[in-house]
Amino acid sequence: EIVAAVEKLLSPSGALSGKHALVTAGPTHEPIDPVRYIANRSSGKQGYAIARAAADAGARVTLVSGPVDLPDPPGVNVVRVESAREMLAAVEKALPADIGIFAAAVADWRVAHAGEQKIKKIGDASSALSLIENPDILATLSHRKEGRPPLMVGFAAETEKVIENAQQKLLRKGCDLIVANDVSTATGVMGGDQNTVHLVSAAGVETWPTLSKTEVARKLVERLSDLAGAMPS
Amino acid sequence: EIVAAVEKLLSPSGALSGKHALVTAGPTHEPIDPVRYIANRSSGKQGYAIARAAADAGARVTLVSGPVDLPDPPGVNVVRVESAREMLAAVEKALPADIGIFAAAVADWRVAHAGEQKIKKIGDASSALSLIENPDILATLSHRKEGRPPLMVGFAAETEKVIENAQQKLLRKGCDLIVANDVSTATGVMGGDQNTVHLVSAAGVETWPTLSKTEVARKLVERLSDLAGAMPS
16 A cells, blocks of 8 residues: 555556556537638636546547647647537547547537538528538547546636536536536636636536646646546546 | 948848838637637738838837737837727727738627627527628728828738739728738638739739748838838828
8 A cells, every 4th residue: 555655646647557558639610611610718728637647647648639729738639620520520530438528619500501602692601501510529539439438527618607507517518527617708717828627427416616728737647647547448 | 322232231121211111911710609719720920020121121010919929029029919990909009101001800790799798509599690790900991081091912822823812902902912812721812921913002912922921021121111212202
């Protein structure tokens, strides 16, 4: 026991060694025509910080990233995509994984028929903007019969009823943990360096103080390491 | 004459000294709700290169820029905006100007009623995406009775019938020159470092070879310096 404790102190970063962590980050871009698209304000900072923290904890990390302006975290395998459908394909290709952390702000909808030429008229634009549902990456993976990562973590970016929406999302998506945050413009979370999160699971709700996104990532990876420690490698 | 030629060789960069050049660059972002928006693939590189070239030529330069990931060009007064309406307001505030160069890819439309809360349902999103026309910055300034910059340059980003569309745009907008280019995905112009442009004016069409965006900027500023040389300061 003493040896184990000393080993943990000497190598606190090995808690996820031997594990494969699959992380998504950033927005998705959904094309309207060759030049226009629907986007969202996710900067990717929180997901990139998590990928880095997981790598620091010894995990092999695959980071599937939407379009962001961030450098690849060192030691992380980065796969860059644009749309939700490309993100789902890249995530499925990266399986199997021990932990799935889905921090990307995936567009819920895409344009039904993206134009092959630049749209010139407002009438054509209005009809071009008929929407269809995108695949739900978190729910798709959480509900897989085979190859479901044993620990599935989703994110909920809300602007109202943050915890209530996150609790509903936990049930609807079938994941093990939701990291919920308030992304109202006034909070400055989207694009900013700080985050105030609530961990929502079947066990209850835990609210963390406002921390840097790096600290949120480190604490989250610590928590996931504890949970993953009970899992077979 | 010899002295003038030597002066020009020694200070080829003074051709626009005493002039105020107003340049726009980048995309605009049109909000759908607090987290989602409509964007376009303009990187701002061509407009930033033009602002820099105009400053190198001795002009006082105001650069009104949409959201891009480019550093401020040295010696240029940069005003950052998000939406088309913010861009128009910033442009009008920067008047008077001797030359207006409108390289921004301004969104033609915006969402009629951007949501104050994050939209949860696809039905709500579809109705949220009813579009209305944005102000036309180039046409608004070109048709001003007072305070019209004497030399107005527009850009036309097309994916088909490039020159024909640019010629129509020249007439419709009331500007003096259109710089037209093909932004089909295959050309790699949007976001890339090269550009193949056509100069379309009442005098005719001039097609330049494929050049770096820096070279296009330098050649364009040279051409505008010649035209502006005939204007009173």
